[in-house]
Structures are given as structure tokens and as C-alpha cells.
Amino acid sequence: MSMVKKATKVGKLSSIYVLGSMIPQFMGIIVLPIFTRYMTEEQYGIAGLSTTYIGFLGILIQMGLWSGLKSRYFNVAEDQRATLIRTVQMGQILVGIVISTAMSVAGSIWISSLLPNLPLSDTFKLLLWLLIVWGSFL
Secondary structure, three states, rough: OOHHHHHHHHHHHHHHHHHHHHHHHHHHHHHHHHHHHHHHHHHHHHHHHHHHHHHHHHHHHOHHHHHHHHHHHOOHHHHHHHHHHHHHHHHHHHHHHHHHHHHHHHHHHHHHHHHOOOOOOHHHHHOOOOOOHHHHHH
């Protein structure tokens, strides 16, 4: 395969990844008028806070395992690659369950300080916290 064909193939594949990462951001811009029309300021603040927590917890739960897999994948013998992928998947699932469970318990104890000044009862704050924690795991 010539160098031009390889470069063209890489360009096409890269554009797929770029579009895949940009589409959710554009969807956020598109649905913004819908959110601002139907949500109160307090509800919009809660949604923003939840999104921030989910983003942070998602990074914490993933622990860079997939980045490590990408860098290690081609350094492993071909017959061991499936084992490597399964190990990373199981590791992420187990770490995610442990962290999410610990954060759920911590949230039930410290819910008032984790989500302060929300116009919700402690029960709904806890429900929101559980949705945030387990939503970031998924």
C-alpha cells in the first residue's frame, strides 16, 4: 500500500473519531434552549452540578485503564491480547463497583455537605447522589 493511500486511510479513520467526539457536544448546544425553557434556575443548577460530578467521577472510576490498554495492546503477543482485554474490563468493573459503593455509602453519611443548598429534601439529595455516582460508573 502506498504512503498516500495509508495517509488517506488514517485521515478517514481519524475523522470518524473526531466526529464521534464532537456530536455529543453539538447535541448539548442543540438541547440547551429546551432545557432553559422548561427548567427553573435551580433545576438547571442541579443538572450542571450533576454533570460536573459525573465527569469527575467517570475519570476517577476509569483510572486510565483504557489508555493503558491502548499503549500495551500491541506490545503483547497476539494470542494474549484477548486475555489482556478481559483483564482490563474486569479490573474496571471491579474498581468501578468498589468506588461507586464506597461513594454511595459516603454520600448517605455526608449528603448535606456533598450537595449543599439544594432546594431538595435529604432523601431526594441522596437519590440524586446515587444517580450521579452510578451514572458515572455506566
